[in-house]
Amino acid sequence: MTFTVTVEPSGRTFTATENETLLAAAIRQGIGLPYGCKDGACGSCKCRKISGVVTHGPHQSKALSADEEAAGLILTCCATAHSDVVIESRQVAEVGAFPIKKLPVRVLQLERAAPDVMIVRLQLPANDAFQYRAGQYIEFLLRDGTRRAYSIANAPHVQADVPMLELHIRHMPGGKFTDHVFGALKEKDILRIEGPFGSLYLREDANKPIILLASGTGFAPIKAIVQHLQHKGFTHPVWLYWGGRRPHDLYQDAWVRDAAATLPQLTYVPVVSDALPEDGWTGRTGFVHLAVLADHPDLSGFEVYASGAPVVVESARRDFTAAGLPAEAFYADAFTSEADKALG
Structure with missing residues (x-):
């Protein structure tokens, strides 16, 4: 059977069969719901079900707990519809998304x-x-x-x-x-x-200061966003926090410093958590998302784009919203490995 899925507050609709997940159906029809791993491991696609009946396939409790599910939250990447469904998701791409x-x-x-x-x-x-x-x-x-x-x-x-x-x-x-x-x-x-x-792309109409948060190779999409900011002549304040265990994990540090020289509004903050004496590291230390909070204890007026290890993204989402960041202003991709997906 085929059911209609309505996304609020945009009012956009798409159809889904009982044999495909809501996310797969949305992607197939160009509806830009947020997501990350697509395997029930990261929680990036979590949203609220307003009405309707869905069932969940296998997923990790860290992505959706039993209490969250009982409260009406769902993971679109592993939820299938068994009736018409209405969900709440504010991150819906505009009509005319690029074809897959x-x-x-x-x-x-x-x-x-x-x-x-x-x-x-x-x-x-x-x-x-x-x-x-x-x-x-x-x-x-x-x-x-x-x-x-x-x-x-x-x-x-x-x-x-x-x-x-x-x-x-x-x-x-x-x-x-x-x-x-x-x-x-x-x-x-x-x-x-x-x-x-993916839904980790710059919202160009936001008119807010931006924090870019990366851990390890989560820097990759952040680099693309910085290039895009350079190209578009973006003028709002931007902070880039890049974390690694050792200094060599910040493998394109020189590139970021060169980019910051061409974008006066870009502040670059490298953070290392486990430097050894031979590294000679004299910069910021500790967890990268905590460096953000140390500098910006009130995040209510920001947008955040985060990418990296699931533990970093999950910690940032939790602690940043506690610091006033609106939930809909946190955009993320968690780099979930096959080993991560195997963990329950």
């Missing part, structure tokens, strides 16, 4: 940026325009039918020079895809991708 496409890409360049970080540049087909927003991500389609998601680290306007996507991939030892990237993958290899996906 599958296409082949060629490995243009592999650059080791840190001991466990590879920058992979992918050449796009010259005759097949790929449109996306700065901050969105693509998924690799692997031969066994599985997928791996990575954020795009370059802004769309860069395509005018070279039709290319830049990705920042961290090595997860034992990980099927990242072992391949750090082992057998070579330039000129052909891969298949699908996208764009």
Whole structure:
């Protein structure tokens, strides 16, 4: 059977069958609901069900607790409709969202940026325009039918020079895809991708100061957003907080400092949590999201764009809303690994 799903307060509607999740149906019809992992692990797609009947597939309690579910919250990435449904979600993209496409890409360049970080540049087909927003991500389609998601680290306007996507991939030892990237993958290899996906993109009409929060390779979409800010001549104050365990985890620190020199309103705050004496680190220390709160104890007038490890994103969401940030002003992608998804 097919049911109608209404999204408030926008009033937009889409249809969903009882065999597909609300999120999959929304993506298929160009409705931009927020989401991250698409596997019930990160909680980015959580929203309130106003009416209707849904059932949840497997998901982690940290993404949706039993108490939250009893209070009417749902995860659209693993909820299926069994009646017409009305949900509340303020992050609905405008009509005319970019189409999701599958296409082949060629490995243009592999650059080791840190001991466990590879920058992979992918050449796009010259005759097949790929449109996306700065901050969105693509998924690799692997031969066994599985997928791996990575954020795009370059802004769309860069395509005018070279039709290319830049990705920042961290090595997860034992990980099927990242072992391949750090082992057998070579330039000129052909891969298949699908996208764009994700709701972590700049809301250009917000008129608010912005905080960009990244941990590790969560810097990738943040870099694309910074490039987009440069391109658009954005004038509102922007703070970029980038956290890593060791200084080498801030693998494009010099790039950020150069960008800050061209954007006077951009303040860059690197934060290291586990520096060793030999690192000679003299900058900020501790958890990166706590550095934000130390500098901005009242976040009620801000927008936040966050990307990185799930624990960082979840902690930031919780503590920032407690500091006055409106829930709808927190946009996030959590980099959920296969190991994270296996944890209950």
